[in-house]
Amino acid sequence: MKFVICLIVSYLCLTSAENKLQIIETEAQFDEQLKNAGNGLVVVEFCVKWATPCIAMKTILEKLAVLYENVAIFKVDIEKMKDLGTRFKISAVPAYVFLKDGQFIESFLGAESRRLEHTIMKLNN
Structure with a gap:
């Protein structure tokens, strides 16, 4: 019974995360979604599908999207x-850029899940 409940909860979280994570396909879409985010926090993950650190951060980003519902999270395939x-000015992946009111706040490089969540917590006020 517990296993079934865990599966349902996991499915609901991932479904919710898929709705929160926005895959950006064009620069025009990026600008439009950034505008739609208003003065809220926007996290942009720059990655590539084949990079091991990017693959490792995928689940973490999905979980953060569920935990921080008021934060817009964009995924950008840099290729x-x-x-x-x-x-x-992205020089390596994964890279995380934080924007608020459409303006750059800060960024960092690397698959650092704790730093990612800490930065979201710090800027999401």
């Missing part, structure tokens, strides 16, 4: 969106 990577 497809090189111009956006250049715009934010």
Whole structure:
């Protein structure tokens, strides 16, 4: 019984995370979604599908999307969106950029789950 409940809860969390995580396909979409976020916190993950650190952070990002419902989280494939990577001076992946009111606040490189959550907590006020 506990196993079934865990599966249902996991499914609901992942379904909710999929709705919160926005896959950005174009720079115009990025600008529109950033505008829609208003003055709220936006976290942008720059990654590539094949990189092991990016794969490792996928589940963590999904969980954070559920925990911090008022934070907009964007996923950007830097191989497809090189111009956006250049715009934010991304030099390695994964990279995390934090924006508020559409303005750059801070960023960091690396698959650091604790740092990611700590930064969200610090900026989400």
